[in-house]
Amino acid sequence: MSWEFNLKGRDFISTQDWSRQELQFALDTAADLKRKFKVGEPTRYLQDRTLFMIFFDKSTRTRNSFEAGITQLGGHGHFIESQTSQIAHGESPKDMGIILSTYGHGIAIRHDLVPGQGNAYIREVAKWADIPVYNMQCDVDHPFQMMADLMTIQERFSTRSLRGMKIAVSWAYAPSYAKPLSVPQGLIMLMTRFGADVTLARPKEFALMPETVEAARANAAKSGGSLRVVEDMDEAVQSAHVVYAKSWGALGYFDDKEGYLKLAAKYKDWRVDNRRMGMAAPEGVYMHCLPADRNNEVTDEVLDGPRSVIYQEAENRLHTAKAIMALTMR
Numbered sequence: 048m049s050w051e052f053n054l055k056g057r058d059f060i061s062t063q064d065w066s067r068q069e070l071q072f073a074l075d076t077a078a079d080l081k082r083k084f085k086v087g088e089p090t091r092y093l094q095d096r097t098l099f100m101i102f103f104d105k106s107t108r109t110r111n112s113f114e115a116g117i118t119q120l121g122g123h124g125h126f127i128e129s130q131t132s133q134i135a136h137g138e139s140p141k142d143m144g145i146i147l148s149t150y151g152h153g154i155a156i157r158h159d160l161v162p163g164q165g166n167a168y169i170r171e172v173a174k175w176a177d178i179p180v181y182n183m184q185c186d187v188d189h190p191f192q193m194m195a196d197l198m199t200i201q202e203r204f205s206t207r208s209l210r211g212m213k214i215a216v217s218w219a220y221a222p223s224y225a226k227p228l229s230v231p232q233g234l235i236m237l238m239t240r241f242g243a244d245v246t247l248a249r250p251k252e253f254a255l256m257p258e259t260v261e262a263a264r265a266n267a268a269k270s271g272g273s274l275r276v277v278e279d280m281d282e283a284v285q286s287a288h289v290v291y292a293k294s295w296g297a298l299g300y301f302d303d304k305e306g307y308l309k310l311a312a313k314y315k316d317w318r319v320d321n322r323r324m325g326m327a328a329p330e331g332v333y334m335h336c337l338p339a340d341r342n343n344e345v346t347d348e349v350l351d352g353p354r355s356v357i358y359q360e361a362e363n364r365l366h367t368a369k370a371i372m373a374l375t376m377r
């Protein structure tokens with residue numbers, strides 16, 4: 048492994064916090080770690096390091112990619128549910144950040160269910176911690192998912208720059224719960240950074256946080272990409288190289304499940320099926336961070352079909368998490 052950039056000690060809370068070159072360096076490191084994992088080459092770059100993983104929400108991919116990842120790097124991960132720690136009794140992010148910094152080498156936090164809270168909480172821990180702090184998904188961004196998604200696109204299309212690529216990020220119907228906005232927000236911010244032409248499609252009630260849309264517009268202006276916002280899924284998927292459709296909640300409805308379900312039910316036809324994938328570019332792929340609400344957000348025929356890269360995306364969560372830990376916790 049080469050150390051082209053010195054990222055030791057850096058937090059990773061939003062992809063916006065790292066330069067494009069630093070992000071690409073992390074992706075190249077992930078590719079190196081992926082190859083080594085596949086051939087069984089040891090990568091014990093973080094021997095005896097400890098990572099604290101604090102969850103305010105459920106997880107399959109994130110927890111297991113971090114926990115397996117830190118083990119494969121030679122360290123150990125502590126799984127901490129907020130409800131079984133003193134966080135539940137109101138312990139401050141300041142005290143936790145300071146104290147865990149004296150016990151180990153990295154703090155990773157998922158706090159994604161309440162708009163306006165998670166990112167602020169993670170940044171408050173980071174302000175006081177003197178070890179790297181990682182965002183395992185907040186209300187604003189899901190940066191480790193974004194890195195896995197970008198790695199998957201770069202692999203699939205054999206390119207680093209996304210200039211000329213059309214990416215459709217669309218809301219999709221799911222009759223479950225108001226999911227965080229952080230995946231679509233993270234996508235529009237990161238993909239515009241790498242030069243993509245991004246179309247965001249959502250019903251009018253499912254607008255994203257305005258500051259993330261503004262950030263994406265600024266990124267596009269700098270990279271030569273673009274951001275377009277429409278209220279029609281068909282318009283977004285037309286000629287798209289990537290169709291990334293998933294459900295998210297409506298701001299103002301996160302503590303009103305019945306209201307959210309009633310609102311979402313107005314848009315049951317926002318689903319990706321073979322008809323819609325037929326409108327994408329011939330080489331276009333379907334992506335989803337998972338878990339997917341099968342046959343609501345997307346049909347089985349698409350999810351299990353030849354254009355779906357969902358398992359490659361999920362696999363790349365491991366390699367991108369390892370890369371960022373290896374580069375920052377060493």
Ligand code: CP
Pocket residue numbers: 105106107108109110184192336337338
């Ligand atoms: N994509 C993702 O973050 O999955 P989990 O919620 O299972 O961690």
